[in-house]
Amino acid sequence: MNNTNYSLTTHSVISDFKEITKMRLAVSVVFSSLAGYLLGVETVDFKTLMLLAFGGYFMVGASNAFNQIIEKDLDALMSRTKNRPIPSGRMSVNTAFVIASVFTLLGLVILYSINKQTAMFGAISIFIYTCVYTPLKTKTPLSVFVGAIPGAIPFMLGWVAATDNFGIEPGTLFALQFFWQFPHFWAIGWFLFEDYKKGGFFMLPTGKQDKGTAVQIIMYTIWTVLISIIPVFGFTGKLQLSIVAAVLVFILGLGMVYYAIQLFKKMTEQAAKQLMLASVSYITLVQVVYVIDKFIR
Numbered sequence: 001m002n003n004t005n006y007s008l009t010t011h012s013v014i015s016d017f018k019e020i021t022k023m024r025l026a027v028s029v030v031f032s033s034l035a036g037y038l039l040g041v042e043t044v045d046f047k048t049l050m051l052l053a054f055g056g057y058f059m060v061g062a063s064n065a066f067n068q069i070i071e072k073d074l075d076a077l078m079s080r081t082k083n084r085p086i087p088s089g090r091m092s093v094n095t096a097f098v099i100a101s102v103f104t105l106l107g108l109v110i111l112y113s114i115n116k117q118t119a120m121f122g123a124i125s126i127f128i129y130t131c132v133y134t135p136l137k138t139k140t141p142l143s144v145f146v147g148a149i150p151g152a153i154p155f156m157l158g159w160v161a162a163t164d165n166f167g168i169e170p171g172t173l174f175a176l177q178f179f180w181q182f183p184h185f186w187a188i189g190w191f192l193f194e195d196y197k198k199g200g201f202f203m204l205p206t207g208k209q210d211k212g213t214a215v216q217i218i219m220y221t222i223w224t225v226l227i228s229i230i231p232v233f234g235f236t237g238k239l240q241l242s243i244v245a246a247v248l249v250f251i252l253g254l255g256m257v258y259y260a261i262q263l264f265k266k267m268t269e270q271a272a273k274q275l276m277l278a279s280v281s282y283i284t285l286v287q288v289v290y291v292i293d294k295f296i297r
Contacts, residue, residue, distance in 0.1 A: 016085040020068060020084075020086075020091060020099060021057075021060070021065060022060075022064040023061075025060065026056075026061050026064065027057070028284075029056060029057075029154045031287070032154040032158070032283075033052055033053070033155070033157050034049065034052065034053060035155065035287040035291050036156055036157060036158020036159045036160075036161075036162075036170070037052055037162045038158070038162075038295075039169075039290055039291060039294055040159035040161075040162030040238075041162035048162075051110050051113060052111075052157075052158060052161050055108075055110030055111040055113075055114070055118075055122065056122075057107075058103040058104070058106045058107030058110065059104070059107035059108075059126055060154075062101075062104040062107060063126045063130055065097075065100035066100045066130040066134075067129065067130060068085075069093055069097060069100065070130070070134050070135070071137075071199075072093065074138070074199040075087045075199070077198045078198050078199045079198075080192060080195050081199075104126060108122060111161075114161045115160070116164075117160050117164055117166060118157060118161045121153050121156075121160060122153075122157065124153070125149075128146065128150045129150040129151075133146045133147040137201050137203070138201060141203060141207060144181070144185050144186070144203055147185070148178050148181040149178070151178070151181050152176075152177040152178035152181065154177070155173040155176065156171070157170075158173075159239075168235075168239070169238055172227070172230060172231065172236045172239055173239070175227050176224065176228055176286075179220055179223050180224045180279065180283050182217070183217045183220050183221045184280070186203065186204055186205065186217050186220075187263070187273070187275040187276040187279060188272075189203030190204065190213070190272035191269035191270075191272040191273050193209055193269075211267075214264040214267065217260050217264075218261060218264060221253075221256055221257050222257060224253070224256075225249075225254070228286055229241065229250055231246075232245070232246035240294075240297070241293060245292075249286055249290075252282055252285050252286060252289075253282065255281075255282070256275075256278050256282045258278075259274050262274065262275070
């Protein structure tokens with residue numbers, strides 16, 4: 001019986017740890033960073049790859065933990081978040097703060113061991129996410145614009161880790177992931193609109209589930225697709241894309257545009273969920289195509 005209780009306790013602790021750091025989100029962010037690294041590097045250094053993975057995870061985990069500390073009272077109001085470790089009472093604010101602080105220090109030290117610029121961008125990301133984006137979420141829909149900045153850093157962070165240089169190449173990777181976040185998070189804001197309202201979050205650009213929001217989602221989706229194929233024209237330095245890869249990326253983009261148009265037509269939560277899933281598939285597959293194209297070109 002004691003062994004069973006111990007197992008349940010251990011499982012709960014691990015589960016809460018994964019929740020406070022938003023493990024699935026953190027892993028997807030690390031994936032973006034590793035893709036950026038592979039695009040920028042000439043010879044893969046697996047030590048740097050591992051440092052980037054762990055450093056990136058610590059930074060994202062810290063940001064998420066700080067976010068949940070700040071929003072603990074609002075999280076308690078929403079169905080989606082009321083069972084998180086802090087509002088449910090399973091984890092104290094002090095414990096979460098220790099985790100966030102330790103993760104921040106570990107993340108910065110690890111990224112600094114790669115190069116100074118990588119650590120600098122990591123620090124900028126966690127500062128904007130925690131100190132600017134999080135407080136703005138209850139103030140203005142422009143918070144999505146602010147939140148898109150730290151959200152776009154990981155993809156280009158990988159290139160900076162590989163080259164210790166910030167130029168047109170990582171700038172393009174940043175722009176791609178920056179604009180992608182608008183249709184992605186507006187889709188989430190659409191199908192979670194009522195739940196977000198309970199917490200006082202207004203994420204949609206017009207503040208409503210209306211045609212104005214749907215039109216902006218289509219516009220930003222199209223812009224995201226166009227940015228995704230820019231490297232094929234040779235304007236982006238060492239970041240290049242073959243014609244075949246660009247066509248494939250464009251076809252993937254048309255799929256995302258299709259779901260954006262479906263949301264405009266149907267104006268339903270289900271259509272918004274489909275767009276959200278399509279957007280996740282799109283950014284992941286585009287990064288995969290970019291990396292594969294580099295190594296087989």
